[in-house]
Amino acid sequence: MALLAQIQNDVRAALKAGERERAQALRMLANALQNAHKDARGRTVDEVEILRRERKRRLEAAEAYERAGDSERARAERAEAELIDGYLPQPLATEELARIVDEAIAETGASEPRDVGKVMAAVMPRVRGRADGAEVSRLVKERLAA
Template sequence: MAALKDRLRADLTQAMRAKDEVRKATLRMVLAAIGTEEVAGSQARELTDDEITVVLTREAKRRREAAEAFRTGGRPDSAGQEDSEAAVIAEYLPQPLTDAELDEIVVAAIAEAGAESPRDMGRVMKIVQPKVLGRVEGAKVAAAVKSRLS
């Protein structure tokens, strides 16, 4: 059983008791996304904490993108709602990596893979991705790897 999912459920119950509408709605949405992911595919199964972290990362990214779209569209009230939801989700994600920490991981992965050119980017990404899971966006990782290999 995933400890993170249990924590989300317990926090949902607590938010319902506290009548915290934003937290309650956000946690329900996250638990629904996890449930959808669990039944997706050919066989229903319980997600691990790492898989739940991937779902949380995806949902947080969606909220940030939606907030940006609302700001661009001149709807600051809706952007604020999305920012609030993203903040709730962020509480359940691991601490983000600093640029220096990411660079250190990328350098070690390049050495481990024996990468020398941008053509080796895939091998390096396979090493780096599990180490940074949920702590930094994939595009930022790709950019860091690409800059080191160029």
């Protein structure tokens, strides 16, 4: 609920400042979070994951608009993705992610490429929201192949 409350406060601040586009984008984020909390039915809601999903949607829409030749709408979608970035945790530095992967490999005893799943299961809870799964997978495969 912490992110939702922060975003709702930021909607009010944007409205007071006359930033209509920003307020509209923030309202869409707040709605996505509110819907997730309603649908959770008592379960814990991973607000960071919801924001990551919303960011990904904006970037995919921007690419689609670019392909369709609508650069103005693509720009607007990218601006919303950047807005969402401000609410996401800072991504891990490559060195830090590599250290976590190396620790997970040592802990799981993984030694060959077929152990990727075992290592991923150990790494992902540690980096939740701070590293892209595709990047983690690439690094794990790289480390196990070496």
